[in-house]
Amino acid sequence: MRWGILSTASIGLRRIVPVLRQNPGLMQLQAIASRSQAAADAAAQAHGIPVAHGSYEDLLADPQVDAIYNPLPNHLHVPLTLAAVQAGKHVLCEKPFSMNAAELAVLRPHASRVHIREAFMVRHHPQWTAVRQALRGGAIGTLRFMQVPFAYFNDDAANIRNIAATGGGALYDIGCYAIAAARWCFEREPERVVCAMERDPAFGTDRLSSGVLDFGPGGQMVFSVSTQAHRYQRLHLVGSAGRLEVEMPFNAAQGAPTRYWLEDAAGLRTIDLPPADQYLLQMEAFSRAVQAEAPTAAGLDEAEAGMRIIDALFASAASGRFEAVAKG
16 A cells, blocks of 8 residues: 655654554555645655655645545545545545535545545554443443543644634544544444533634533433643543543553553452554554455445534534434
């Protein structure tokens, strides 16, 4: 699989470029693109990337590139993914995939020709697999409720996360992780949601969003996410017969061990997991899928389900009441 990186965004250079070199029998980093040739050349030279393109269009037209990693700002995810799939490229697009669920419809005609997926690396981490196995095995009885706090501090007006027009704000940037965790653990979709938002008076983005996802009888997730609070993250799961707490559910250090705590009738114990790199596992999984599986709309279905929840949360913040989550 010959990969091209669409833009010189930090996440691509820091997280994706290094892992694409760790399995050369499966993956090859072929090219990178920027809106300027100088920026592309600088990134390629600094990171040893063979080809530098001075426009996104040139990268998408490169016959030596099979798949595109798209880490552009949120408002460009769908337009540039559409351009890539129209050029016959497979696409792994950063989360959230779109600004709303309806925006994804333009990609569906291409889902049977190329692979299109949202880059939620956390779903590939062994700790997420371990948590799901523990829940399925009844380790804490029946899961009753979840709590997800997730925050960092960034008040830089020039930072893309603080620009409303391009999809900035806490709900888009990190609230999507809380939603993904809830859907992963309950293994179903919420029926309705409610959300309160506080917006930065200068940026217009939500700097604090808190909400409830109601999964029907016996299941709720409560979250608070902020772009202007002390850096912190946790995943708390409370069941009928115990509880489970994940220390670093979202930003686990690459190549480092992880742990979670499990408490039941026998007491509290620590579960240590071996080192893992969720970005490497994500890129390997996508590369293998392209080589071994026929393209389907499953990736778009998954992304759209998550975006319908985000849509409902924004609607609730505006209406001040519970809003139903649209059905697929």
